[in-house]
Amino acid sequence: MRNKGDFLFTSESVSEGHPDKVADRISDTVLDAFLTADGESRVACETMVTTNRIILAGEVRGPASVTPDLLIQGARDAVKDIGYDQAGFSWRNAEVEYYLHAQSADIAVGVDSAGEKDEGAGDQGIMFGFATRETESLMPAPLFYAHDILHRVRDLRKAGDPRAAALQPDAKSQVTLRYVDGKPVGATSVVISTQHVEGASQATIREELGSIVRDVLPEGWMPPEDEFYVNPTGVFVIGGPDGDCGLTGRKIIVDTYGGAAPHGGGAFSGKDPTKVDRSAAYACRYLAKNVVAGG
Known part of the structure; x- marks a missing residue:
């Protein structure tokens, strides 16, 4: 992507209250319960959430x-939090x-260690790791700031801060950055x-969110007033x-790099480490971070 x-x-982020992330959170809650009880548990949990209904499958x-x-x-506790x-x-x-x-016996044969055979993976897949010096976390700047805006809103909402008093859990952000000679220099929207x-x-709401965005973006990076959009479709009560x-x-x-790098297609949430969609993607990120941090 980079040149x-x-x-x-442009990259987008979604809050913990976005419907898809609620589902991710519940799936990971199921995973955590099993791994806490037994680190060799196998879990592939899919969740669907809709109007006053939660469906666990897998x-x-x-x-x-x-x-x-x-x-x-555990699912109820996650929704409450x-x-x-x-x-x-x-x-x-x-x-x-x-x-x-119960996990498929056919999958278990490929995953379980036996005799001289090491623990294996339950599937094949393609995973990518990425890192860049654009931010201290070595994440792409558009995604980093899109995430950070929603993290600040979440923290203020849960702390009862007046700036977030009217806000509810569901939210999305989108940040477009301008690059000059391959380096980010400011937000255009x-x-x-x-x-x-x-x-x-x-x-x-616009005024309060504007103060939060100004706190998040580097000095001088705030876009023009007419390129700062808050609830552009209007009222957002049912979410x-x-x-x-x-x-x-x-x-x-x-969940990965906001479009700044290729993606193999696999998701993370609700999967134990034998699911390479998650564990190998983490390993690739670890390697990328070390290569980039090492110059």
Whole structure:
């Protein structure tokens, strides 16, 4: 993706309350429960969330102590931590359907260590790692700032900060940066769409989010006022899984490099380390970071 010319590049991020990320979070909650009980558990959990409904499906193998009731409660706890207690989607009364079943014996043969055979992978796949000196985290700058804006909003919302008093968990951000000679020099536009409480002033939301974005972007990087878009389609009260169905693994570009690098297609959430979609992607990122950090 990178070259030494002058160009614009855009990346987006989504908040923890975005329907797809709610699904990712629940799938990883299931994974965490199994790995905490037994580090050699096998998990491939897919989640769907919609209006007051959570559906868990997939393959698992682990100790009997990880019961359906435990996992259902874990899903509710994850939704509660995100902040959903709304009429259309609440941790209290959302119906949770459980369709997790035993891992396929055919997959297990390829994965389990036996005799002189090391632990294997349950599938083939293509994974990419990427790193760049554009930011201290060695992540591409457009994605880094898109993430950071939503992280700040989340932290302020959960802390009860007045700047986020009207905001709800579902949100998206998009940042376009201008590059000169291959280096980012400023933002040409920023878009934020955020769920909010009924009756909230759009002008106030814009003002408060503007102060947050100015805190996040480097000095002098704020785009022109007419290129800073907040809830450009208007009122955004009905959001989260009540406003749009969410599925595990639909935000793979947000989860990686924001389009700055190729992607093999595999998603991360809900998968134990024998699923190379996740573990090998992490390994590739580790290698890329070390190569770039080492000059």
